[in-house]
Amino acid sequence: MDSDFIVIGAGIAGASVAALLAAEARVILLEREDHPGFHSTGRSAALFSEIYGNETVRALSRASRPFFLDPPQDFSETDLVRQRGSLFLASAAQLEQLDAFAALPDIAPVTRRLSGEQLTELCPQIRADFVVAGVLEPQSMDIEVHELHQGYLRLFRRRGGTLITEAPVDAMVREDGGWRVAAGSRRLRAPVVINAAGAWADAVAALAGVAPIGLQPYRRTAVLVDPPQGAATDKWPMMIDIDEEFYVKPDAGLLLVSPADETPSDPCDAQPDELDIATAIYRAEEALKLDVRRTKRSWAGLRSFVADRTPVVGFDPEAEGFFWLAGQGGYGIQTAPALARAAAALAQHGDLPPDLLAQGVRQADLAPDRLRRN
Numbered sequence: 169m170d171s172d173f174i175v176i177g178a179g180i181a182g183a184s185v186a187a188l189l190a191a192e193a194r195v196i197l198l199e200r201e202d203h204p205g206f207h208s209t210g211r212s213a214a215l216f217s218e219i220y221g222n223e224t225v226r227a228l229s230r231a232s233r234p235f236f237l238d239p240p241q242d243f244s245e246t247d248l249v250r251q252r253g254s255l256f257l258a259s260a261a262q263l264e265q266l267d268a269f270a271a272l273p274d275i276a277p278v279t280r281r282l283s284g285e286q287l288t289e290l291c292p293q294i295r296a297d298f299v300v301a302g303v304l305e306p307q308s309m310d311i312e313v314h315e316l317h318q319g320y321l322r323l324f325r326r327r328g329g330t331l332i333t334e335a336p337v338d339a340m341v342r343e344d345g346g347w348r349v350a351a352g353s354r355r356l357r358a359p360v361v362i363n364a365a366g367a368w369a370d371a372v373a374a375l376a377g378v379a380p381i382g383l384q385p386y387r388r389t390a391v392l393v394d395p396p397q398g399a400a401t402d403k404w405p406m407m408i409d410i411d412e413e414f415y416v417k418p419d420a421g422l423l424l425v426s427p428a429d430e431t432p433s434d435p436c437d438a439q440p441d442e443l444d445i446a447t448a449i450y451r452a453e454e455a456l457k458l459d460v461r462r463t464k465r466s467w468a469g470l471r472s473f474v475a476d477r478t479p480v481v482g483f484d485p486e487a488e489g490f491f492w493l494a495g496q497g498g499y500g501i502q503t504a505p506a507l508a509r510a511a512a513a514l515a516q517h518g519d520l521p522p523d524l525l526a527q528g529v530r531q532a533d534l535a536p537d538r539l540r541r542n
C-alpha cells in the first residue's frame with residue numbers, strides 16, 4: 169500500500185498529526201493495539217495548565233488554548249474543556265520556591281498568590297498547619313481527552329485517511345527514496361515515516377536503524393477515592409504540590425490522587441504498584457483533610473521524556489524521511505493541538521506556524537538534532 173506519510177502510533181500524537189496531514193496528503197496511521205488510546209493517552213489526568221512544564225511546554229500549551237476553546241466545526245460533539253483552576257501548594261519549607269515560580273514572567277500574569285487563609289476559604293479541607301501558601305491559575309481546565317482524541321480520529325477518516333489497528337510495525341527499511349514498512353502481515357511504503365510511538369519511539373527508531381534520542385519512560389500512578397463527606401469537591405481546583413510530590417483532582421464525583429511518581433520503566437502496559445498507591449493517599453492526607461478507607465480504581469501509565477524534558481519534533485538529521493514526534497512527557501494532551509500543527513508543518517518542509525512562534529515556540533528547541541549534539 170503506497171502513501172505520502174506512514175504515522176506509527178495512534179495515541180493523541182499520531183492521531184492529531186495524521187488528521188492534519190490528511191488534509192492534503194495520503195496518510196496511513198498504524199496502531200499496534202486493537203484500539204487507539206490504550207496506552208498513555210487513555211491514562212492521563214486530563215489537565216490543561218499554562219503553568220505546568222518547562223518554558224517550551226508552557227509556550228506550546230498557550231498556543232494550544234485557542235483550539236481547545238474553539239475547535240473547528242464538527243470536530244467534537246461536546247466541549248473539549250471545562251473550567252477548573254490549578255493550585256500549586258507550598259509548605260513553610262517550600263515558600264521560597266513557590267515565590268520564585270510565581271515571579272516567572274509568563275507565570276505571574278496568569279496566576280494569583282493566595283495566603284493560608286485564602287486557601288482554606290477556597291477549600292476548607294486544606295490543612296492550614298501543613299500548607300501555608302499557594303499560587304492559583306484560575307484559567308486552567310479539565311480536558312475531555314476521549315473527545316479530543318476521537319475528534320482527531322474522526323477528522324482523519326473524513327479526510328480519507330486510513331487507520332489500521334492490530335498493526336505492530338516490526339521492520340522498516342529505506343529503499344529507492346522511501347520507507348518500506350512491515351506491520352504484521354501488511355507491507356506499506358511511503359517517503360516519510362512519522363514516529364509517534366509514545367514510550368516505544370526509540371524502539372521504533374531501532375527497527376529503522378536510526379540512532380535513539382535517549383527517551384526514558386517513567387511510570388505514574390493514579391488512584392480514584394471517595395471525596396470527604398459533604399465537601400463541594402467539584403468546585404475544588406486541581407491541587408499540586410510545588411515540588412510535584414503529589415496531586416489531587418476532582419474527577420466525576422470522586423478524587424483522583426497521584427503521588428506524582430516517576431519510576432523509570434521499559435516501554436510496557438504499565439500497572440500500578442501498591443506502594444505508590446499507599447504513598448499517593450499518605451501525601452494527599454498530609455495536605456488535605458481526607459479519610460481514605462478504600463480505593464475505587466487505580467491505574468498507571470508512562471510519561472516519556474528526553475534529557476531536557478522538551479518534546480522532540482522534526483526530521484532526524486541522519487535518516488532521510490524519518491520524522492520524530494515523541495517525548496511529550498506529562499504534557500502530551502494539553503500540547504497536542506500545537507504539537508500537531510508544528511509537526512504537520514515541519515513534516516511538509518514548511519515553517520512553524522506564526523502563532524506558535526509568537527508564543528515563544530522555537531524550532532531549534534524541538535529539533536531532534538539538539539539531542540545528538542549533546
Ligand SMILES: Cc1cc2nc3c(=O)[nH]c(=O)nc-3n(C[C@H](O)[C@H](O)[C@H](O)COP(=O)(O)OP(=O)(O)OC[C@H]3O[C@@H](n4cnc5c(N)ncnc54)[C@H](O)[C@@H]3O)c2cc1C
Nearest residue numbers: 177179180181200207209213215337366469499500501502
Ligand atoms: C498518569 C498520567 C497522567 C498524565 N496527565 C496528563 C495531563 O494531565 N495532561 C497532559 O497533557 N498529559 C498528561 N499525561 C501525559 C500524556 O498522557 C502523554 O504525554 C500522551 O498521552 C502521549 O501521547 P502519545 O500519543 O505520544 O503516546 P501513547 O498514547 O502511548 O500512544 C503511542 C501509541 O503508539 C503505539 N505503538 C507503539 N509501538 C508501535 C509499533 N511498533 N507499531 C504500531 N504502533 C505502536 C502504542 O500502542 C500506542 O498506542 C499523563 C500521563 C500519565 C501516565
